[in-house]
Amino acid sequence: MKRPQAQVAVLQAADADDPRRIDEVADEAGLKPETATRAAFELEDDGLLSVTEETVEHYTLTDEGTQYVFESLPEQDLYEAAIDAGADEEPVQMGQVIGASGLEGPAVDIALSNYARKGYGEIDSGEITADPDAKPGQDAEMLALEAVADDQLDEADADALDQLERRGLLEVREETVRSVQLTDEGVAALEAGVEAAETVDQLTAELLTSGEWADVEFTEYNVEADAEDVSHGKEHILRQTANRVKDTLVGMGFQEMEGPHVDAQFWINDCLFMPQDHPARTHWDQFALERPDEIGELPADLVDRVRSAHKEGVGPDGEGYHSPWEEDVARGLDLRGHTTSLSMRHLSGEEIGELEPPKRFFSVEKVYRNDTLDPTHLLEFFQIEGWVMAEDLSVRDLMGTFTEFYEQFGITDLEFKPHYNPYTEPSFELFGTHPETGEVVEVGNSGIFREEVLSPLGVDCDVMAWGLSLERLLMLMYGFEDIRDVHGTLCDLELLRTTEVLH
Ligand SMILES: N[C@@H](Cc1ccccc1)C(=O)O
Numbered sequence: 001m002k003r004p005q006a007q008v009a010v011l012q013a014a015d016a017d018d019p020r021r022i023d024e025v026a027d028e029a030g031l032k033p034e035t036a037t038r039a040a041f042e043l044e045d046d047g048l049l050s051v052t053e054e055t056v057e058h059y060t061l062t063d064e065g066t067q068y069v070f071e072s073l074p075e076q077d078l079y080e081a082a083i084d085a086g087a088d089e090e091p092v093q094m095g096q097v098i099g100a101s102g103l104e105g106p107a108v109d110i111a112l113s114n115y116a117r118k119g120y121g122e123i124d125s126g127e128i129t130a131d132p133d134a135k136p137g138q139d140a141e142m143l144a145l146e147a148v149a150d151d152q153l154d155e156a157d158a159d160a161l162d163q164l165e166r167r168g169l170l171e172v173r174e175e176t177v178r179s180v181q182l183t184d185e186g187v188a189a190l191e192a193g194v195e196a197a198e199t200v201d202q203l204t205a206e207l208l209t210s211g212e213w214a215d216v217e218f219t220e221y222n223v224e225a226d227a228e229d230v231s232h233g234k235e236h237i238l239r240q241t242a243n244r245v246k247d248t249l250v251g252m253g254f255q256e257m258e259g260p261h262v263d264a265q266f267w268i269n270d271c272l273f274m275p276q277d278h279p280a281r282t283h284w285d286q287f288a289l290e291r292p293d294e295i296g297e298l299p300a301d302l303v304d305r306v307r308s309a310h311k312e313g314v315g316p317d318g319e320g321y322h323s324p325w326e327e328d329v330a331r332g333l334d335l336r337g338h339t340t341s342l343s344m345r346h347l348s349g350e351e352i353g354e355l356e357p358p359k360r361f362f363s364v365e366k367v368y369r370n371d372t373l374d375p376t377h378l379l380e381f382f383q384i385e386g387w388v389m390a391e392d393l394s395v396r397d398l399m400g401t402f403t404e405f406y407e408q409f410g411i412t413d414l415e416f417k418p419h420y421n422p423y424t425e426p427s428f429e430l431f432g433t434h435p436e437t438g439e440v441v442e443v444g445n446s447g448i449f450r451e452e453v454l455s456p457l458g459v460d461c462d463v464m465a466w467g468l469s470l471e472r473l474l475m476l477m478y479g480f481e482d483i484r485d486v487h488g489t490l491c492d493l494e495l496l497r498t499t500e501v502l503h
Contacts, residue, residue: 001189002197004219006031006039010180011048011194016187019052019179035201038225040180048186051178058173059148059161065169069149073142074111077101079120082130091127114167145169178226231497238382238487240501241474242364245384248408252401254360254386259342259351261366264295266330268337270306271344272423273452275321276329280337285370287335294331302348303327305456314455335368338467339385340423347389348457355389357461362386364470375482376441382470384444393462395426398446402430402466410502411476415440424465425450432472436479443476444468477502 003011009029014020026036043049061069068074081101085092103111116123118139121130136142144160147153148170164170182190200207201219235243246256269281279285307327313320342363345351363385371377388401399416406414411432419427424447431440446466454463471483478499485492 001194003194004199005196006035007043008194008196010036010039010043011186011190014049014180014182016182019181022178022180025180034225034227037178038222041222041225047183048189050181050183053176053178056175056177058175059153060171061148062169062171065145068169069145073139074103074107075114075118075120076136076139077103078111078115079130079134079136082121082128087121087128087130088132091129094123094126094128097128237496237499237501238474242382242470245364245470248405249362249386254362257342257346257361257363259345261336262289262333263336263341264298264330265332265334266298267341267344268334270330271453272340273309274422275310275323276325277323278422286337287368287370289333293333295333298331299350302456309452309456314452337369338367339363339365339383340467343385343387343465347459347463358390360388378483378488384468384470387463387465389461389463391461393448393464398464409473409477419445421447423450423453424448432476434476436481441472441475443472
């Protein structure tokens with residue numbers, strides 16, 4: 001019988017009595033592991049070979065785990081100090097024992113939580129006792145750590161290994177190991193004699209130019225064969241979602257706005273009827289530019305109208321803020337803290353000329369805020385800005401637009417909460433439910449621009465507007481719990497490589 005060469009080599013290397021690991025067989029047959037695996041599956045299909053799979057776990061110690069193997073577990077140190085202090089006879093002040101143990105920083109908490117869990121003693125109202133019968137010298141987790149370090153896995157206790165993984169002292173990697181064994185049919189085939197057929201598994205330039213490709217026999221594809229993982233470059237999931245958001249909004253009839261990342265406070269704050277002494281305008285919240293420190297041009301008429309809105313208010317019953325308004329402050333340059341600056345530029349006619357209702361505009365652009373970093377905050381994020389200009393708009397229009405927009409991303413449980421913005425009335429915050437934690441997460445802010453904003457801009461119909469967070473949308477879509485895993489310097493490359501992208 002004639003068979004492709006790789007199959008013949010695998011058949012000859014395989015054994016009838018015992019399973020052999022495919023990587024050994026490949027080695028002996030002089031084949032790449034993936035070629036041998038492919039050949040093995042083909043032989044299995046033809047009944048000549050059986051392929052079995054098992055999952056093998058590989059354990060490696062983390063840096064912290066390695067440190068404990070050389071030293072000791074923090075709870076062992078604590079126990080030793082507790083015994084030295086006489087805590088096996090009567091409760092001792094915890095501070096005293098911790099001081100004597102030499103434990104510092106996070107090791108203290110680690111020691112305390114494991115101490116109690118392992119029954120080394122009790123910790124109560126600042127006092128510690130030690131159980132004289134505890135045997136920290138035979139700590140199952142320490143023994144398991146040592147077993148892993150010495151590569152003596154069969155001596156390690158399974159529960160202790162689990163616990164070490166949970167404590168972050170150990171990492172477990174699973175590998176699928178395949179083994180092959182000749183079937184009776186395989187043995188018979190070998191006895192009857194198998195010869196290597198000249199099959200070709202790669203179409204080369206030579207085959208094509210010589211015309212030989214027409215005569216050779218090609219190896220069949222096996223799409224189930226193992227192949228090496230290749231992590232190739234691809235579009236970042238946040239960028240992919242940003243593009244999807246843009247497509248969705250264009251599909252809903254919106255046009256895209258563009259504009260500067262660094263802008264005058266005038267466009268970022270003053271046009272929005274944010275008083276110059278508003279707390280959000282301080283350096284605690286936004287980043288200011290030192291050089292250059294002010295914008296070259298501002299439209300003089302608009303500056304006058306905005307000043308007047310701030311000082312005297314708008315309309316016969318209007319009330320301004322009665323607080324100082326300085327053009328110098330308005331000229332100051334900041335990294336925009338929201339893209340509502342783009343909405344102001346567009347609505348004023350400054351960016352693309354006067355607009356007639358109805359109009360819909362959006363942007364999906366970066367904004368910058370001096371926030372404290374945490375799982376839901378970065379110093380910069382993408383805002384999905386948008387507004388609709390029309391004769392008569394109501395809160396229903398606003399809610400309807402959000403419902404329609406978020407539905408396209410599978411989010412159907414939006415909640416609205418009344419809110420306050422200096423520039424919109426009424427205003428609403430939007431919330432969604434995190435699919436993993438069940439927590440209610442704020443996803444955006446919105447409202448209907450008030451007269452004090454629209455009148456200076458020269459807009460005399462209604463405008464409803466919003467700023468939504470692209471990152472929060474992503475968290476709800478994918479269940480990400482920490483935005484720092486997704487972008488920024490701490491991002492989790494493995495997560496980004498393996499997340500299945502939604503379309
Ligand atoms: N600028 C607001 C969002 C918003 C835009 C327009 C109107 C209302 C709210 C924010 O960043 O939170």
